[in-house]
Amino acid sequence: MAVTGMGIVSPAGSNVERNWNRVCSGTPTAMADPALIGGPVTFSCRISDFDVDCLPNPRQTRRLDRFAQLALVAANDALADAGIDTNDWNGSRVAVVIGNGAGGQTSLDDQYRILEEKDHSHVSSLLLPMFLPNMVAGQISLSFGITGPAMIVGTACASGADAIGIARELLNSGRCDIALAGGTEVMLTPMMVAGFARMKVLSTRNSCPTSASRPFDRKRDGLVLSEGAGILVLERWKDADARRARIHGILRGYGASSDAHHVTTPEPRGLGLERAIKSALEDAEIGSSAVKHVNAHGTSTRLNDVIEAQVLSRVFGQHTSVTSTKGVTGHTFGAAGAIEAIFTILTLQRGLIPPTANLTELDPDVDLDVVAGVPRVQEIDTAVSNSMGFGGHNSALVFTRM
Amino acid sequence: MFDQVKNLLVSDFKVPPNQVTTAATLVDLELDSLDVVELAEAVDSKLGAKISDDEIFELGTVGEIVRLIESRVKQADD
Numbered sequence: 001m002a003v004t005g006m007g008i009v010s011p012a013g014s015n016v017e018r019n020w021n022r023v024c025s026g027t028p029t030a031m032a033d034p035a036l037i038g039g040p041v042t043f044s045c046r047i048s049d050f051d052v053d054c055l056p057n058p059r060q061t062r063r064l065d066r067f068a069q070l071a072l073v074a075a076n077d078a079l080a081d082a083g084i085d086t087n088d089w090n091g092s093r094v095a096v097v098i099g100n101g102a103g104g105q106t107s108l109d110d111q112y113r114i115l116e117e118k119d120h121s122h123v124s125s126l127l128l129p130m131f132l133p134n135m136v137a138g139q140i141s142l143s144f145g146i147t148g149p150a151m152i153v154g155t156a157c158a159s160g161a162d163a164i165g166i167a168r169e170l171l172n173s174g175r176c177d178i179a180l181a182g183g184t185e186v187m188l189t190p191m192m193v194a195g196f197a198r199m200k201v202l203s204t205r206n207s208c209p210t211s212a213s214r215p216f217d218r219k220r221d222g223l224v225l226s227e228g229a230g231i232l233v234l235e236r237w238k239d240a241d242a243r244r245a246r247i248h249g250i251l252r253g254y255g256a257s258s259d260a261h262h263v264t265t266p267e268p269r270g271l272g273l274e275r276a277i278k279s280a281l282e283d284a285e286i287g288s289s290a291v292k293h294v295n296a297h298g299t300s301t302r303l304n305d306v307i308e309a310q311v312l313s314r315v316f317g318q319h320t321s322v323t324s325t326k327g328v329t330g331h332t333f334g335a336a337g338a339i340e341a342i343f344t345i346l347t348l349q350r351g352l353i354p355p356t357a358n359l360t361e362l363d364p365d366v367d368l369d370v371v372a373g374v375p376r377v378q379e380i381d382t383a384v385s386n387s388m389g390f391g392g393h394n395s396a397l398v399f400t401r402m
Numbered sequence: 403m404f405d406q407v408k409n410l411l412v413s414d415f416k417v418p419p420n421q422v423t424t425a426a427t428l429v430d431l432e433l434d435s436l437d438v439v440e441l442a443e444a445v446d447s448k449l450g451a452k453i454s455d456d457e458i459f460e461l462g463t464v465g466e467i468v469r470l471i472e473s474r475v476k477q478a479d480d
Contacts, residue, residue, distance in 0.1 A: 059432070125435075126440065
Protein backbone atom coordinates (compact mmCIF):
# COMPACT_ATOMS: atom_id res chain seq x y z
CA MET A 1 0.00 0.00 0.00
CA ALA A 2 1.44 3.35 -1.04
CA VAL A 3 1.71 6.28 1.34
CA THR A 4 1.20 9.30 -0.89
CA GLY A 5 0.40 12.04 1.61
CA MET A 6 1.42 12.96 5.14
CA GLY A 7 0.37 15.66 7.60
CA ILE A 8 1.39 16.31 11.20
CA VAL A 9 0.46 18.94 13.74
CA SER A 10 2.28 18.45 17.04
CA PRO A 11 4.26 20.39 19.65
CA ALA A 12 7.27 19.72 17.39
CA GLY A 13 5.73 21.80 14.62
CA SER A 14 2.72 22.71 12.55
CA ASN A 15 3.74 20.69 9.50
CA VAL A 16 5.72 17.59 8.56
CA GLU A 17 9.02 19.36 7.78
CA ARG A 18 9.07 21.26 11.05
CA ASN A 19 8.31 18.06 12.93
CA TRP A 20 11.08 16.22 11.15
CA ASN A 21 13.63 18.96 11.78
CA ARG A 22 12.68 19.11 15.44
CA VAL A 23 12.90 15.36 16.09
CA CYS A 24 16.20 15.18 14.22
CA SER A 25 17.53 18.02 16.38
CA GLY A 26 16.65 16.01 19.48
CA THR A 27 15.28 19.14 21.14
CA PRO A 28 12.46 18.25 23.57
CA THR A 29 9.19 20.17 23.39
CA ALA A 30 8.16 19.72 27.03
CA MET A 31 7.76 22.90 29.02
CA ALA A 32 5.96 24.37 32.02
CA ASP A 33 2.22 24.44 31.41
CA PRO A 34 0.30 27.30 33.10
CA ALA A 35 -2.97 25.37 32.70
CA LEU A 36 -1.63 22.65 35.01
CA ILE A 37 -0.43 24.86 37.87
CA GLY A 38 -1.50 23.41 41.20
CA GLY A 39 -1.65 19.85 39.91
CA PRO A 40 0.76 16.98 40.49
CA VAL A 41 2.50 17.53 37.16
CA THR A 42 2.92 21.10 35.96
CA PHE A 43 4.40 20.60 32.51
CA SER A 44 3.43 19.06 29.20
CA CYS A 45 4.13 19.14 25.50
CA ARG A 46 1.57 21.57 24.13
CA ILE A 47 1.17 22.98 20.63
CA SER A 48 1.89 26.68 20.96
CA ASP A 49 1.64 27.86 17.37
CA PHE A 50 -1.60 26.27 16.18
CA ASP A 51 -3.80 28.79 14.46
CA VAL A 52 -7.41 27.65 14.07
CA ASP A 53 -7.92 30.38 11.52
CA CYS A 54 -5.83 28.36 9.09
CA LEU A 55 -8.89 26.13 8.66
CA PRO A 56 -10.90 27.14 5.61
CA ASN A 57 -14.35 27.22 7.21
CA PRO A 58 -14.50 29.29 10.44
CA ARG A 59 -18.15 28.44 10.96
CA GLN A 60 -17.30 24.75 11.03
CA THR A 61 -14.20 25.35 13.14
CA ARG A 62 -16.18 26.81 16.05
CA ARG A 63 -18.06 23.52 16.25
CA LEU A 64 -14.90 21.43 16.53
CA ASP A 65 -13.07 20.45 19.66
CA ARG A 66 -9.32 20.93 19.41
CA PHE A 67 -8.73 17.20 18.77
CA ALA A 68 -10.80 17.45 15.60
CA GLN A 69 -9.29 20.79 14.59
CA LEU A 70 -5.79 19.32 14.69
CA ALA A 71 -6.86 16.29 12.66
CA LEU A 72 -8.58 18.45 10.08
CA VAL A 73 -5.44 20.52 9.53
CA ALA A 74 -3.28 17.38 9.31
CA ALA A 75 -5.76 15.81 6.86
CA ASN A 76 -5.80 18.94 4.74
CA ASP A 77 -1.98 18.95 4.64
CA ALA A 78 -1.85 15.23 3.81
CA LEU A 79 -4.28 15.61 0.92
CA ALA A 80 -2.36 18.60 -0.44
CA ASP A 81 0.87 16.63 -0.08
CA ALA A 82 -0.73 13.77 -2.03
CA GLY A 83 -1.69 16.16 -4.80
CA ILE A 84 -5.33 15.14 -4.58
CA ASP A 85 -8.00 17.62 -5.63
CA THR A 86 -10.96 16.86 -3.38
CA ASN A 87 -13.25 18.93 -5.60
CA ASP A 88 -12.69 16.39 -8.32
CA TRP A 89 -12.81 12.99 -6.66
CA ASN A 90 -15.37 10.27 -6.10
CA GLY A 91 -15.96 10.72 -2.37
CA SER A 92 -17.87 7.46 -2.14
CA ARG A 93 -14.62 5.59 -2.83
CA VAL A 94 -12.74 7.33 -0.01
CA ALA A 95 -12.52 6.08 3.58
CA VAL A 96 -11.60 7.87 6.81
CA VAL A 97 -10.14 5.85 9.69
CA ILE A 98 -8.90 7.90 12.64
CA GLY A 99 -7.40 6.65 15.88
CA ASN A 100 -8.45 8.44 19.03
CA GLY A 101 -8.57 7.70 22.71
CA ALA A 102 -10.53 10.34 24.56
CA GLY A 103 -12.59 12.47 22.15
CA GLY A 104 -13.22 16.11 22.97
CA GLN A 105 -12.05 16.12 26.57
CA THR A 106 -11.49 19.88 26.57
CA SER A 107 -15.13 20.50 25.67
CA LEU A 108 -16.34 17.91 28.16
CA ASP A 109 -14.37 19.49 31.00
CA ASP A 110 -15.52 23.02 30.05
CA GLN A 111 -19.18 22.06 29.91
CA TYR A 112 -19.04 20.06 33.13
CA ARG A 113 -17.71 23.20 34.82
CA ILE A 114 -20.64 25.21 33.41
CA LEU A 115 -23.10 22.56 34.64
CA GLU A 116 -21.61 22.77 38.13
CA GLU A 117 -21.32 26.56 38.26
CA LYS A 118 -24.61 27.44 36.53
CA ASP A 119 -27.18 24.82 35.55
CA HIS A 120 -28.16 22.46 32.74
CA SER A 121 -29.75 25.23 30.67
CA HIS A 122 -26.33 26.77 30.07
CA VAL A 123 -24.70 23.59 28.75
CA SER A 124 -23.79 24.02 25.09
CA SER A 125 -25.87 22.40 22.38
CA LEU A 126 -22.53 21.70 20.74
CA LEU A 127 -21.29 19.50 23.59
CA LEU A 128 -22.03 16.23 21.84
CA PRO A 129 -20.79 17.30 18.39
CA MET A 130 -17.58 18.48 20.04
CA PHE A 131 -17.07 15.68 22.53
CA LEU A 132 -18.00 12.49 20.66
CA PRO A 133 -14.77 10.76 19.55
CA ASN A 134 -16.25 9.77 16.18
CA MET A 135 -16.87 13.40 15.28
CA VAL A 136 -13.32 13.73 14.02
CA ALA A 137 -14.08 11.19 11.30
CA GLY A 138 -17.47 12.78 10.68
CA GLN A 139 -16.00 16.27 10.37
CA ILE A 140 -13.26 15.13 8.00
CA SER A 141 -15.87 13.42 5.84
CA LEU A 142 -17.97 16.61 5.93
CA SER A 143 -15.05 18.85 5.05
CA PHE A 144 -13.86 16.91 2.03
CA GLY A 145 -17.09 15.39 0.74
CA ILE A 146 -16.07 11.87 1.73
CA THR A 147 -19.09 9.57 1.60
CA GLY A 148 -17.35 6.20 1.99
CA PRO A 149 -16.82 4.55 5.38
CA ALA A 150 -15.73 6.99 8.12
CA MET A 151 -14.91 5.68 11.56
CA ILE A 152 -12.65 5.89 14.55
CA VAL A 153 -10.49 3.24 16.14
CA GLY A 154 -9.97 3.32 19.89
CA THR A 155 -7.08 1.29 21.24
CA ALA A 156 -5.59 3.99 23.47
CA CYS A 157 -1.93 4.62 22.60
CA ALA A 158 -2.11 2.12 19.72
CA SER A 159 -5.10 3.86 18.09
CA GLY A 160 -3.16 5.73 15.41
CA ALA A 161 -1.28 2.62 14.28
CA ASP A 162 -4.40 0.46 14.31
CA ALA A 163 -6.29 3.04 12.27
CA ILE A 164 -3.59 2.85 9.60
CA GLY A 165 -3.70 -0.95 9.69
CA ILE A 166 -7.47 -1.07 9.37
CA ALA A 167 -7.47 1.48 6.55
CA ARG A 168 -5.08 -0.81 4.73
CA GLU A 169 -7.55 -3.68 5.17
CA LEU A 170 -10.32 -1.51 3.68
CA LEU A 171 -8.12 -0.76 0.68
CA ASN A 172 -7.03 -4.38 0.32
CA SER A 173 -10.61 -5.59 0.36
CA GLY A 174 -11.58 -3.10 -2.35
CA ARG A 175 -14.00 -1.17 -0.14
CA CYS A 176 -12.31 2.10 -1.01
CA ASP A 177 -9.65 3.49 -3.35
CA ILE A 178 -8.18 6.17 -1.08
CA ALA A 179 -7.96 6.18 2.71
CA LEU A 180 -7.25 9.03 5.08
CA ALA A 181 -5.83 7.28 8.11
CA GLY A 182 -4.07 8.37 11.27
CA GLY A 183 -4.71 9.55 14.78
CA THR A 184 -5.42 12.59 16.87
CA GLU A 185 -5.49 13.37 20.58
CA VAL A 186 -5.93 16.31 22.93
CA MET A 187 -6.33 15.34 26.55
CA LEU A 188 -4.19 17.96 28.24
CA THR A 189 -6.85 18.97 30.73
CA PRO A 190 -6.20 19.19 34.48
CA MET A 191 -8.62 16.31 35.11
CA MET A 192 -7.00 13.95 32.60
CA VAL A 193 -3.52 14.85 33.81
CA ALA A 194 -4.66 14.11 37.36
CA GLY A 195 -5.94 10.72 36.20
CA PHE A 196 -2.66 9.86 34.50
CA ALA A 197 -0.70 11.08 37.51
CA ARG A 198 -2.75 8.87 39.84
CA MET A 199 -1.75 5.92 37.69
CA LYS A 200 1.89 6.85 38.36
CA VAL A 201 2.79 6.86 34.68
CA LEU A 202 3.74 10.54 34.34
CA SER A 203 7.19 11.98 34.82
CA THR A 204 7.23 14.33 37.80
CA ARG A 205 10.31 16.31 36.81
CA ASN A 206 8.44 19.56 37.38
CA SER A 207 11.68 21.45 37.94
CA CYS A 208 13.18 20.41 34.61
CA PRO A 209 10.52 19.54 32.00
CA THR A 210 12.91 19.43 29.04
CA SER A 211 14.72 16.44 30.52
CA ALA A 212 11.54 14.59 31.53
CA SER A 213 10.80 12.46 28.46
CA ARG A 214 13.89 10.20 28.22
CA PRO A 215 12.99 6.87 26.63
CA PHE A 216 15.29 3.93 27.45
CA ASP A 217 17.37 6.10 29.81
CA ARG A 218 18.29 4.68 33.19
CA LYS A 219 16.92 7.76 34.97
CA ARG A 220 13.55 7.92 33.22
CA ASP A 221 10.60 8.36 35.57
CA GLY A 222 7.56 8.40 33.33
CA LEU A 223 5.95 9.74 30.20
CA VAL A 224 5.13 13.35 29.29
CA LEU A 225 1.62 14.02 28.03
CA SER A 226 1.37 15.70 24.67
CA GLU A 227 -1.17 16.50 21.98
CA GLY A 228 -1.20 16.27 18.22
CA ALA A 229 -2.48 14.68 15.04
CA GLY A 230 -0.90 12.71 12.22
CA ILE A 231 -2.74 11.75 9.03
CA LEU A 232 -1.59 9.67 6.06
CA VAL A 233 -3.09 9.26 2.61
CA LEU A 234 -3.01 5.60 1.57
CA GLU A 235 -3.67 4.23 -1.89
CA ARG A 236 -3.10 0.91 -3.60
CA TRP A 237 0.32 1.06 -5.21
CA LYS A 238 -1.02 0.53 -8.74
CA ASP A 239 -3.51 3.40 -8.32
CA ALA A 240 -0.86 5.74 -6.96
CA ASP A 241 1.52 4.73 -9.72
CA ALA A 242 -1.17 5.17 -12.39
CA ARG A 243 -1.77 8.77 -11.37
CA ARG A 244 1.99 9.33 -11.09
CA ALA A 245 1.72 10.27 -7.44
CA ARG A 246 4.84 10.79 -5.38
CA ILE A 247 5.07 7.74 -3.14
CA HIS A 248 6.74 8.42 0.22
CA GLY A 249 6.94 4.78 1.25
CA ILE A 250 5.14 1.46 1.24
CA LEU A 251 3.00 0.17 4.09
CA ARG A 252 3.88 -3.51 3.75
CA GLY A 253 2.41 -5.18 6.81
CA TYR A 254 0.25 -4.78 9.88
CA GLY A 255 -0.14 -6.90 12.97
CA ALA A 256 -2.23 -6.48 16.11
CA SER A 257 -2.70 -8.44 19.31
CA SER A 258 -4.04 -8.18 22.84
CA ASP A 259 -2.29 -9.07 26.08
CA ALA A 260 -5.35 -10.32 28.01
CA HIS A 261 -3.20 -9.70 31.06
CA HIS A 262 -4.01 -6.43 32.86
CA VAL A 263 -5.98 -3.27 32.19
CA THR A 264 -2.92 -1.01 32.07
CA THR A 265 0.23 -3.01 32.84
CA PRO A 266 1.89 -4.65 29.84
CA GLU A 267 2.33 -8.40 29.97
CA PRO A 268 5.75 -8.76 31.66
CA ARG A 269 7.43 -10.76 28.90
CA GLY A 270 5.92 -8.67 26.10
CA LEU A 271 4.48 -11.74 24.45
CA GLY A 272 1.57 -9.75 23.05
CA LEU A 273 3.81 -7.17 21.42
CA GLU A 274 6.01 -9.95 20.07
CA ARG A 275 2.97 -11.59 18.47
CA ALA A 276 1.92 -8.27 16.91
CA ILE A 277 5.38 -7.69 15.41
CA LYS A 278 5.67 -11.26 14.10
CA SER A 279 2.17 -11.05 12.66
CA ALA A 280 3.07 -7.81 10.88
CA LEU A 281 6.27 -9.35 9.48
CA GLU A 282 4.33 -12.40 8.29
CA ASP A 283 1.75 -10.11 6.70
CA ALA A 284 4.59 -8.27 4.97
CA GLU A 285 6.26 -11.55 3.99
CA ILE A 286 9.49 -10.18 5.40
CA GLY A 287 11.90 -11.92 7.78
CA SER A 288 13.00 -10.22 10.98
CA SER A 289 16.60 -10.02 9.76
CA ALA A 290 15.51 -7.65 6.98
CA VAL A 291 14.30 -5.07 9.51
CA LYS A 292 17.11 -2.61 10.14
CA HIS A 293 15.25 -0.02 12.17
CA VAL A 294 12.45 0.24 14.72
CA ASN A 295 10.67 3.41 15.76
CA ALA A 296 9.79 2.16 19.22
CA HIS A 297 6.73 2.94 21.28
CA GLY A 298 9.34 4.03 23.87
CA THR A 299 7.13 6.01 26.24
CA SER A 300 9.79 6.72 28.90
CA THR A 301 7.90 4.78 31.56
CA ARG A 302 9.92 2.22 33.49
CA LEU A 303 7.73 -0.72 32.52
CA ASN A 304 7.11 0.00 28.86
CA ASP A 305 10.67 0.61 27.83
CA VAL A 306 12.16 -2.49 29.45
CA ILE A 307 9.44 -4.83 28.25
CA GLU A 308 9.52 -3.41 24.73
CA ALA A 309 13.32 -3.59 24.68
CA GLN A 310 13.24 -7.26 25.67
CA VAL A 311 10.84 -7.98 22.81
CA LEU A 312 12.96 -6.07 20.29
CA SER A 313 16.08 -7.93 21.49
CA ARG A 314 14.37 -11.28 21.05
CA VAL A 315 12.88 -10.52 17.64
CA PHE A 316 15.59 -8.38 16.04
CA GLY A 317 18.70 -8.51 18.20
CA GLN A 318 21.48 -5.94 18.04
CA HIS A 319 21.49 -5.52 14.26
CA THR A 320 18.45 -3.25 14.31
CA SER A 321 18.76 0.40 15.27
CA VAL A 322 16.04 1.70 17.57
CA THR A 323 14.80 5.19 18.36
CA SER A 324 11.95 6.76 20.27
CA THR A 325 10.84 10.16 19.03
CA LYS A 326 8.75 10.64 22.18
CA GLY A 327 11.83 12.19 23.81
CA VAL A 328 11.03 15.21 21.63
CA THR A 329 7.28 15.04 21.07
CA GLY A 330 6.12 13.59 24.37
CA HIS A 331 3.33 11.04 24.23
CA THR A 332 0.52 12.06 21.90
CA PHE A 333 -1.50 8.98 22.94
CA GLY A 334 -4.00 8.15 20.16
CA ALA A 335 -1.99 10.14 17.63
CA ALA A 336 1.38 8.60 18.51
CA GLY A 337 1.16 5.56 16.23
CA ALA A 338 0.35 7.75 13.23
CA ILE A 339 2.90 10.49 13.92
CA GLU A 340 5.59 7.86 14.48
CA ALA A 341 4.54 6.01 11.32
CA ILE A 342 5.30 9.22 9.44
CA PHE A 343 8.68 9.56 11.18
CA THR A 344 9.43 5.95 10.22
CA ILE A 345 8.60 6.64 6.57
CA LEU A 346 10.78 9.77 6.62
CA THR A 347 13.62 7.73 8.12
CA LEU A 348 13.38 5.31 5.20
CA GLN A 349 12.97 8.07 2.65
CA ARG A 350 15.86 10.23 3.86
CA GLY A 351 18.26 7.69 5.31
CA LEU A 352 18.36 9.47 8.64
CA ILE A 353 17.38 8.21 12.10
CA PRO A 354 16.29 10.84 14.64
CA PRO A 355 18.03 10.45 18.00
CA THR A 356 16.27 9.49 21.22
CA ALA A 357 16.27 12.79 23.07
CA ASN A 358 17.61 12.89 26.64
CA LEU A 359 19.11 9.41 26.39
CA THR A 360 22.42 9.86 28.17
CA GLU A 361 22.76 6.57 30.02
CA LEU A 362 21.14 3.49 28.52
CA ASP A 363 19.15 1.42 31.00
CA PRO A 364 21.31 -1.67 31.68
CA ASP A 365 18.22 -3.81 31.04
CA VAL A 366 17.98 -2.43 27.51
CA ASP A 367 20.23 -4.49 25.25
CA LEU A 368 19.65 -2.60 22.02
CA ASP A 369 21.34 -0.26 19.59
CA VAL A 370 19.39 2.86 20.58
CA VAL A 371 20.25 5.96 18.58
CA ALA A 372 21.09 8.90 20.85
CA GLY A 373 22.79 12.27 20.68
CA VAL A 374 22.76 13.15 17.01
CA PRO A 375 20.79 11.76 14.08
CA ARG A 376 22.37 8.71 12.47
CA VAL A 377 22.88 8.52 8.73
CA GLN A 378 21.87 5.04 7.60
CA GLU A 379 20.28 3.71 4.44
CA ILE A 380 17.39 1.51 5.51
CA ASP A 381 15.02 -0.51 3.33
CA THR A 382 12.65 -1.90 5.96
CA ALA A 383 11.51 -0.50 9.29
CA VAL A 384 8.89 -1.24 11.93
CA SER A 385 6.83 1.18 14.03
CA ASN A 386 5.49 -0.20 17.33
CA SER A 387 2.57 0.85 19.46
CA MET A 388 1.16 -0.41 22.77
CA GLY A 389 -1.98 0.85 24.48
CA PHE A 390 -3.74 0.71 27.83
CA GLY A 391 -6.11 -2.21 27.64
CA GLY A 392 -3.34 -4.52 26.45
CA HIS A 393 -3.42 -3.43 22.79
CA ASN A 394 -0.31 -4.01 20.69
CA SER A 395 0.22 -3.16 17.06
CA ALA A 396 3.06 -3.04 14.60
CA LEU A 397 3.37 -1.53 11.13
CA VAL A 398 6.02 -2.58 8.61
CA PHE A 399 7.19 0.01 6.08
CA THR A 400 9.57 -0.34 3.18
CA ARG A 401 11.40 2.25 1.15
CA MET A 402 10.29 3.09 -2.38
CA MET B 403 -29.30 46.51 20.24
CA PHE B 404 -29.03 45.59 16.55
CA ASP B 405 -25.31 46.32 16.66
CA GLN B 406 -24.88 44.14 19.76
CA VAL B 407 -26.74 41.25 18.17
CA LYS B 408 -24.75 41.69 14.98
CA ASN B 409 -21.47 41.67 16.92
CA LEU B 410 -22.57 38.47 18.65
CA LEU B 411 -23.43 36.75 15.38
CA VAL B 412 -20.15 37.83 13.81
CA SER B 413 -17.82 37.09 16.73
CA ASP B 414 -19.36 33.95 18.21
CA PHE B 415 -21.09 32.43 15.20
CA LYS B 416 -18.67 33.57 12.48
CA VAL B 417 -21.47 34.96 10.32
CA PRO B 418 -20.04 37.29 7.65
CA PRO B 419 -20.85 40.88 8.79
CA ASN B 420 -22.39 41.92 5.49
CA GLN B 421 -25.02 39.17 5.80
CA VAL B 422 -26.39 40.48 9.09
CA THR B 423 -29.27 42.81 8.23
CA THR B 424 -32.59 43.38 9.97
CA ALA B 425 -34.32 41.55 7.14
CA ALA B 426 -32.02 38.50 7.23
CA THR B 427 -33.63 35.22 8.34
CA LEU B 428 -32.01 32.34 10.22
CA VAL B 429 -31.92 30.46 6.93
CA ASP B 430 -30.17 33.39 5.23
CA LEU B 431 -27.54 33.32 7.98
CA GLU B 432 -27.24 29.51 7.75
CA LEU B 433 -27.98 29.13 11.45
CA ASP B 434 -29.29 25.67 12.30
CA SER B 435 -31.06 24.30 15.37
CA LEU B 436 -27.81 23.82 17.31
CA ASP B 437 -26.82 27.42 16.60
CA VAL B 438 -30.18 28.75 17.76
CA VAL B 439 -29.83 27.03 21.13
CA GLU B 440 -26.37 28.57 21.43
CA LEU B 441 -27.74 31.96 20.39
CA ALA B 442 -30.38 31.91 23.12
CA GLU B 443 -27.69 31.12 25.70
CA ALA B 444 -25.39 33.86 24.34
CA VAL B 445 -28.19 36.44 24.39
CA ASP B 446 -28.82 35.57 28.04
CA SER B 447 -25.21 35.56 29.18
CA LYS B 448 -23.90 38.46 27.07
CA LEU B 449 -26.90 40.72 26.48
CA GLY B 450 -28.81 40.00 29.66
CA ALA B 451 -32.10 39.02 28.01
CA LYS B 452 -33.83 35.71 28.57
CA ILE B 453 -35.32 34.39 25.36
CA SER B 454 -35.76 30.76 24.43
CA ASP B 455 -34.56 28.97 21.34
CA ASP B 456 -38.19 28.18 20.52
CA GLU B 457 -38.99 31.88 20.51
CA ILE B 458 -36.08 32.60 18.20
CA PHE B 459 -37.25 29.84 15.86
CA GLU B 460 -40.74 31.31 15.69
CA LEU B 461 -39.41 34.72 14.69
CA GLY B 462 -38.61 35.34 11.06
CA THR B 463 -35.82 37.88 10.94
CA VAL B 464 -32.90 39.41 12.81
CA GLY B 465 -34.97 42.60 13.20
CA GLU B 466 -37.72 40.69 14.99
CA ILE B 467 -35.20 38.93 17.23
CA VAL B 468 -33.67 42.31 18.13
CA ARG B 469 -37.11 43.71 19.02
CA LEU B 470 -37.86 40.73 21.26
CA ILE B 471 -34.52 41.13 23.03
CA GLU B 472 -35.18 44.85 23.52
CA SER B 473 -38.59 44.14 25.02
CA ARG B 474 -37.13 41.56 27.40
CA VAL B 475 -34.34 43.90 28.48
CA LYS B 476 -36.94 46.62 29.09
CA GLN B 477 -39.11 44.20 31.11
CA ALA B 478 -36.10 43.28 33.21
CA ASP B 479 -35.31 46.96 33.79
CA ASP B 480 -38.93 47.71 34.80
